[in-house]
Amino acid sequence: MALFERARRVIPSGIYGHASPALTVPTEFPYYATRAEGCRYWDADDREYLDFLCGYGPIVLGYQHPEVEEAAERQRRRGDCFNHPAPVMVELAERLVEVVDFADWCVLGKNGSDMTTWAVHVAREFTGRKKILRAQNSYHGSHSWCTPGHGGLIAEDQMHVHQFIWNDLNSIEALIKQHRDEIAAVMITPFLHPPFSDSELPAPGFLQGLQQICRARGIVLILDDIRGGFRLDLGGSHRYFDFEPDLTCFSKALGNGHPISAALGREELRIAASRVFLTGSFWFNAVPMAAALASLRVIERDQAIPHVLKMGTLLMDGLEKRAAQHGLQVRTSGPPSLPFMKFSNETNLFRQQRFCAETVRRGVFFHPHHNWFMSAAHREADIEQALSAADEAFAVVRAEFGN
Amino acid sequence: MSPERSYQQIATSLYLRAVLPAFEELALVSPRARSLIDGWRCSVEFAVSRAGGATVFFQDGNVSVRPERFPTSALSLFFLSPLQLIKQFSGKGFSLPLPRRGIFRPASLYRFQKIGTLFQREVQRHPRLLLSVALGSLPSLHAYDFDAQELLRRCPAGVAEFGIPTSDIFAWAKWNGSAIAWARGRAPGAVDVRVSFADEPTALAALRGELDEMAAIGAGELTVRGLIPLAETLGLVLARAAFYMKPGALPA
Numbered sequence: 001m002a003l004f005e006r007a008r009r010v011i012p013s014g015i016y017g018h019a020s021p022a023l024t025v026p027t028e029f030p031y032y033a034t035r036a037e038g039c040r041y042w043d044a045d046d047r048e049y050l051d052f053l054c055g056y057g058p059i060v061l062g063y064q065h066p067e068v069e070e071a072a073e074r075q076r077r078r079g080d081c082f083n084h085p086a087p088v089m090v091e092l093a094e095r096l097v098e099v100v101d102f103a104d105w106c107v108l109g110k111n112g113s114d115m116t117t118w119a120v121h122v123a124r125e126f127t128g129r130k131k132i133l134r135a136q137n138s139y140h141g142s143h144s145w146c147t148p149g150h151g152g153l154i155a156e157d158q159m160h161v162h163q164f165i166w167n168d169l170n171s172i173e174a175l176i177k178q179h180r181d182e183i184a185a186v187m188i189t190p191f192l193h194p195p196f197s198d199s200e201l202p203a204p205g206f207l208q209g210l211q212q213i214c215r216a217r218g219i220v221l222i223l224d225d226i227r228g229g230f231r232l233d234l235g236g237s238h239r240y241f242d243f244e245p246d247l248t249c250f251s252k253a254l255g256n257g258h259p260i261s262a263a264l265g266r267e268e269l270r271i272a273a274s275r276v277f278l279t280g281s282f283w284f285n286a287v288p289m290a291a292a293l294a295s296l297r298v299i300e301r302d303q304a305i306p307h308v309l310k311m312g313t314l315l316m317d318g319l320e321k322r323a324a325q326h327g328l329q330v331r332t333s334g335p336p337s338l339p340f341m342k343f344s345n346e347t348n349l350f351r352q353q354r355f356c357a358e359t360v361r362r363g364v365f366f367h368p369h370h371n372w373f374m375s376a377a378h379r380e381a382d383i384e385q386a387l388s389a390a391d392e393a394f395a396v397v398r399a400e401f402g403n
Numbered sequence: 404m405s406p407e408r409s410y411q412q413i414a415t416s417l418y419l420r421a422v423l424p425a426f427e428e429l430a431l432v433s434p435r436a437r438s439l440i441d442g443w444r445c446s447v448e449f450a451v452s453r454a455g456g457a458t459v460f461f462q463d464g465n466v467s468v469r470p471e472r473f474p475t476s477a478l479s480l481f482f483l484s485p486l487q488l489i490k491q492f493s494g495k496g497f498s499l500p501l502p503r504r505g506i507f508r509p510a511s512l513y514r515f516q517k518i519g520t521l522f523q524r525e526v527q528r529h530p531r532l533l534l535s536v537a538l539g540s541l542p543s544l545h546a547y548d549f550d551a552q553e554l555l556r557r558c559p560a561g562v563a564e565f566g567i568p569t570s571d572i573f574a575w576a577k578w579n580g581s582a583i584a585w586a587r588g589r590a591p592g593a594v595d596v597r598v599s600f601a602d603e604p605t606a607l608a609a610l611r612g613e614l615d616e617m618a619a620i621g622a623g624e625l626t627v628r629g630l631i632p633l634a635e636t637l638g639l640v641l642a643r644a645a646f647y648m649k650p651g652a653l654p655a
Contacts, residue, residue: 004621013617022620022627031621136557150639196632348561348595348630369631 003044004031017142018056023195023369028357030365036063039377041365049365050382050389052315054373057338060230060253060308061298062377068256071294075287086286092293096262099235099296102244103264105273109283112226113141115249115263116187118278120145122247122265123185123220126272131179133186135166137194140187140224166192167203172213185220186210188245190228190237191334193371196349198342199334207243214246220269223248226261230254231308231337231373234300240335253299258291304376305337311378312336318387326394327403340371343397351397358393359386366390412454413547414647415485418492419449419457421539421644424468425532426459428587429522432529436521440464445511448476450503454485478505478512493648530606531572534565537610538574538585540644541637545583548647551640555583558636561595567606568599576637596629612645 004021008014015021021031030043039062042048054060061068075088093106100106109115120132132145140146144157162179165171176183188210192200214221223245225237230253232240238248246269251261259282265273299305316332316339323330328351331344343351349368356368364386366372430437441464449472450456456472481503482488491500505512526532544551560580566573566589575590576583600606601624608614609625616638619625627634 001622008615008618008622013615014621016617020617020621022617023631025628026620026626027623196630347559348633350629353628 001027001031018370025353025357025360025368029360038062038064039375039379039382047363049360049363050385051365052372052374052386053365053367053370054375055257056370057227057252057373058255058257059373059375059377061256061295061302061304062375063257065256065295065298065377067298068258068291068294072258072287072291075290078286080285080287081282082284082286085284086289088286088289088293089284092262092289095293095296096250096264099300100248100264101235101239102246102266103248104267105270106262106264107273107278108289109251109261109263109278110259110280110288111141111261112224112249112251113143113146114280114283115251115261116140116222116224116226117143117145118276119222119247119249119263119265120185120187121276122263122269122273123222125276126220126269127184127218129182129184131160131162131182131184133162133164133172133175133183135188135192136163137166137197138163138187138189138192138224139194139227140189141226166200167206169206169209169213172210176213176217176219183217183219185222185247186214187222187224189224189226190232190241191338193227193334193338193340196369198331199338199340199371201333201335202241207238207241211243211245220247221245225249226251227371228335228338230295230299231305232335234296234305254295255288255292256295256298258288258295259285260288260292262292299376302376307376308337308374308378309335311380311383312339312374314380314383315339315374315386316341318383319390322387322391323394325391326398328394328398329403334371337374338371339374341366345403351401354400355390355393355397358396359389362389362392364389409547410647411485411489413543414489414493415451415454416543416547417540417644417647418488419451419455420470420543421536422492422526422648423449423457423459424539425526425535426518426522427466427468428531428535429518429525430464430466432531433521433525436518436525437464439514439518439521440466443514445478445515446473446476447515448473448479448504449482449488450474450479451482451485451488454488476504477508478515479503527611528607530567530570530600530603530610533607533610534572534574535587537641537644538565538576540648541576541583541585541640544640544643548643551643554636554639559595559630559633561630561633562590562593563596563598563630563633563637564590564594565598566600567603569601570603572603572606578633578637594629596627596631596634598634599626599628601625612642 004014032044033041035042041051096106097103162175225248228237229250236248247265249263313336319341329345330341332341334340352368356366359366430440443461445461447459458469458473460467480500562577564575573589574587576585605624
């Protein structure tokens, strides 16, 4: 708390954005991290946590993965920021185009928002249209066209962005009818992961139906795979859910913690992509690209994705079973590698916040309001440790709130 | 409706339905007001041309505000337009318009003017009054402000309780998805989100829009537990009230 007090004197909010303590259970959760390894990290008071947030997603292989860090260090010794791109940029683009089945080209950036915003511009350039459709309660980044924030916005920022209901093709059709020949793109995440709520998987046929609708009307289908990417299928989450977008955006897990993002698209969009300005001071830095190449190699070689799916399944099943033993009603949601759990019989979040605060007290980090992430560093013993902490936390919840 | 007319409608509603009712708590925070109110029996009608009105009753040391006009009130203050009322409330002093009734009761007029002036001073200093004004503004904003309506459209239903436990000051609001209600005191039933200020200065800063809320939450000076999206949305709606009632907000 002393560190936070220092911070708030010189940093608005103390800690801002998704890392803000306000989004957890403030004063009961850690605020700062000093080191991490595998699936564990240590806070500023040197308390150890078994982690199920993975840096909000980037850490898919575990913190400080030796091969990824070695590749990054090797590149660092040669140089990181140059006047020109390094050859590793071409290698990484080639590799990504190779693993993403529909893609013919690739560009690289730093953050998810860089790519989703750029993808919107490409779709507008390609179609000559202005409107964008997105699902209600979806998250596509912090830029003004899609930010969930309110400060500093003007009505015009989002006047051409319209929201449909997840898993409801009729609501998409209705918007298309309302804005005939004006829609440049539909942006979608592979599953819906709203904060404070259960995650929702796509209903059978929803994503495929959306693909058909977009193709029939010349609308660019953009997959925001920032959060799901490389935890469901190496080739992209569209393969896991069996549909095909026109553009896809990655970040988070791509570099196992190194700052990098990517957008990939089909041939037809190449010229439009070449016309949309794209750059940033550090977007050509070579170290994150080397880290991403190494990450992709390890994810594939070590079968990391089947592993995180398996560990997530163990965790979800275990939580439901332990909760039931306490007479508590919980519901797990989302794909197993990005699981979430909520108490199904409460509309507010008191039980949820108490539960997560209690597991944190026992050294297991579950976020109360944001979906969780599994990493390849999680082992069955870690899941068992988490479930033991959850068991005690469930007992506290039961005692405080009843069932 | 023109932006100016819309502004006038919302601001008038806020002053009549949110600010004026806070007179009911003035005596709790101001000994000077209490001495003026004690033993005084009077009623003061605020009538605004084409915009309704409200009436303040003083009786047995209590103040109550009714959201209707009572033309038989001892004093009747007639505002020729909403703009006149807005200028009245947003001005630095509290000078009354010429009364339609009560002109021959100068002592009562003088006493009410003193109470009004006290209120203008105290409302900025006491979180009890500001909390009352804040939550009291919710129905007006829901009724007339487009941005507030848009915010509430996506707001989860529930009961939000706001309080300063160390001072035993509480108020609550209930949003059921189509209507919003509020009252002073502890929420009578189940609460979905509790917003607690550590002390009066923190509450005052928050209610005046002068608090770094995220930093205060992190430091434990402001606690939000339960249905955070409800509290967050109500906070954004309340910020709309400041937009209308901030000194200088009046369109040229």
